[in-house]
Structure formats: C-alpha cells, structure tokens
Amino acid sequence: MxxxxxxxxxPTTVDPRVLTAMSKAVVNHRGAKYGEILTETTELMSKVFQTPNKSYLLTGSGTAAMEAAIANTVAPGEKMLNVVGGKFGERFMKIANAHGIDTQELSIEWGTAVTPKQIEETLDENEDIKAISVIHNETSTGVAAPIKEIGKVMKNYDALYIVDTVSSLGGDEVNVEKFGIDVCVTGSQKCLAAPPGMAAITLSDEAWKAVDSFDTNTFYLDMKAARKSGDKTPPETPYTPSVSLTYAMNEALKIVMEExxxxxxxxxxxxxxxxxxxxxxxxxxxxxxxxxxxxxxxxxxxxxxxxxxxxxxxxxxxxxxxxxxxxxxxxxxxxxxxxxxxxxxxxxxxxxxxxxxxxxxxxxxxxxxxxxxxxxxxxx
Ligand SMILES: Cc1ncc(COP(=O)(O)O)c(C=O)c1O
Incomplete structure (x- = not known):
C-alpha cells in the first residue's frame, strides 16, 4: 500500500527533519534547556509573523489561539465586528459569543472576500466597535481576504485588528507589523508543516493595553499568565507545554527561514x-x-x-x-x-x-x- x-x-506532510527533531529526549519544561529552545522558537515565530513583538506558543490547536486572541482583548459586553464568509469566520463569531461579547456580523457570501470599503463603512456606522476579526485565508471556501489593504483602513480607527493566519502564515504574505495587525494567530499543521497540536499568537502594544484593561474569563489561555511565565529567566509557559511539539515547531520554523x-x-x-x-x-x-x-x-x-x-x-x-x-x-x-x-x-x-x-x-x-x-x- x-x-x-x-x-x-x-494537516500537511511533515518533513523528516521535523519528525527527527520531535524524537529527541523530553526535557524538564521548567529548566534552562527548555528555556533555550522556547526562546529560540518564539523568536523564530516572530520572524515568520514579521513583528518586533514577542510571540507565544500555546499547546493546543489553532482554535486555542483564536480563543486566546478574543478572550484576552475584548471584554464581555464590548462590541466586536466579525467578518463571516465561511466556517472559520463563523468560529471567531461563536468564540466571541461564548465569551459574552456583543458581536456584530459582517456577512460575506461564501466564496467571495470582504472588501476594505465594507469594513470602513461598518466602522463608520458603529463607532463603539472595539475590535474586528478577519480570517486571512478562509480555508472552508478557498478565499484570501485582502489583509494588507484592510490594515491600511484600520490605521484610521482605534478598533483592534485581529487576524487569523492559521492556514496562510508561511504560505501567503503576512507581515504583522507592516499590515498593522494587533493580534495575529496561527497553527502548526498547515503551511508551517509541523504536526498538529501547537498554536502561536503575537500581540501589539495596543492589544496588550486591552489585555491589561480587564480580567479575562479564560484560564488556560490567559495571556497575562503567558506573559508572566515568558518573562521569567529561563522563560517558561504557565502550564506544561508539549515539549516534543516545541522541538517540531523549532525545526519547522528553521526550514521556513532557510527557504x-x-x-x-x-x-x-x-x-x-x-x-x-x-x-x-x-x-x-x-x-x-x-x-x-x-x-x-x-x-x-x-x-x-x-x-x-x-x-x-x-x-x-x-x-x-x-x-x-x-x-x-x-x-x-x-x-x-x-x-x-x-x-x-x-x-x-x-x-x-x-x-x-x-x-x-x-x-x-x-x-x-x-x-x-x-x-x-x-x-x-
Ligand atoms: C483559517 C483557519 N482558522 C482556524 C482553524 C482551526 O484550527 P484547528 O483545527 O487547528 O483548531 C483552521 C483549521 O482548519 C483554519 O483553517
């Protein structure tokens, strides 16, 4: 056969180099050796996101990072605009609803993309919108949203710009800093070609201000806890990470940067x-x-x-x-x-x-x- x-x-085919890296001995996740690999991996992650800000690895699938993005930056009762043109746009909306956020849907016909103008018009009509979510690559329909052009529009508004690049980072153009993205999330098992089970997130200074402005109602995905552990010497994660998947991400990101x-x-x-x-x-x-x-x-x-x-x-x-x-x-x-x-x-x-x-x-x-x-x- x-x-x-x-x-x-x-999930996509995993390079043998990544599989080999994963088979290395598991080390203490509260020790210097893990701290070293975590530092290197999160720095590589920021390079791939193209941001000067820190990135965080979350042991969980892409959806964990989607939930972390919303639950930490938009407080219950605050208004959020979700662009929905497929299953993953719907997911952002469902996550926001689960966290008691006042959601507004910008519905797009499945198979088409949102335009920057539609976002601009909606933000002009709703000055109380605190954040917007956009799926860069709507995997359920095979559509790419113009995140660069939307980023230009977002520069004129205070609302946070949250972007899911789960199925595009490392495969399509994503430049977190240049595009003015406040919160960007991705997953291990798509264009980065690592096994499933790890996600990543990066936040801008504005997004961190939002994080610090309220107490999140998520425990496992609390970004204040992630930041506190990440700032330790050696750096850690709040709870036990998948050490083997950290090795895998490290090698997969090196392959990305080598190419x-x-x-x-x-x-x-x-x-x-x-x-x-x-x-x-x-x-x-x-x-x-x-x-x-x-x-x-x-x-x-x-x-x-x-x-x-x-x-x-x-x-x-x-x-x-x-x-x-x-x-x-x-x-x-x-x-x-x-x-x-x-x-x-x-x-x-x-x-x-x-x-x-x-x-x-x-x-x-x-x-x-x-x-x-x-x-x-x-x-x-
Ligand atoms: C665009 C997009 N966002 C989020 C997800 C969710 O990721 P996961 O299945 O790893 O939780 C997927 C998965 O297919 C996706 O394609």
Missing amino acids: DEILLMLPG GLENRVARHHKAAKASVAAVKALGLELFADEKVSSATVTAVKMPEGVSDADFRGTTRDKYSVELAGGQDHLKGNIFRIGHMGCISYKELVQTFAAIGMTLKGLGAIEDASAGVASITESYL
Missing part, C-alpha cells in the same frame, strides 16, 4: 496558480471567485452526478491521494485541494493524475490527463 499523500488544508519567506510564499502562489489552471483544464469549475482565490487551498465544485464518497474515496483508496471535502452546507458540493507546506510540482502531478483518473472512472470527464498536462506546462 502506497503512503497516502496528504493534499489537505492541514526564505518570500521564496516560500512565491512557491505557494505558483502551486495555487498551477492548481487553478489544472482544475480548468479538466473542465471543472472553481468554487471561489478567482480574483480572491487562496494561495494555499483550491476549492472546486463537485461535478454533476459525482458523490463525495465515490470521488474522495477513490482518490484516497485507489490512488493514495487524500483530498478534503466541503464543510457545512458545502458538504458534498465541493472538494478542496490543500497545496500548503512542502508542496511542489511532484505532489500536484500525483494529485491531478488521481483526480483525472477518478473522474474518468466515474464517467464525469473524457480526458483524464488534461490536469497533469496543465501542471507540467505551469512548471516548465
């Missing part, structure tokens, strides 16, 4: 462009508006008469390529190709061969090889 190629929007952020982002954009062209070459339709389609995940409409179980079951069981399905109301209606992490033409050739052969086998297309031909042309 061939090894399954993960073409998911997370160089610009090169890595360019590689992801190339894979996205090649994937979009190959989807079209197969005669399939994109789900997302192509003008705002993601650099890390391509969402494709399921061809008429093809079931999700037959399609993804065959690509996985017969051709060893694991693709993602749709979520919520998109279940069965779309499939998603994650091209994040260690992705190049090799993985895309295998993926489009599997898609072409499967769809031909199911009688949905005539030419099984058009996708592969298109990928080779894109990479020539």
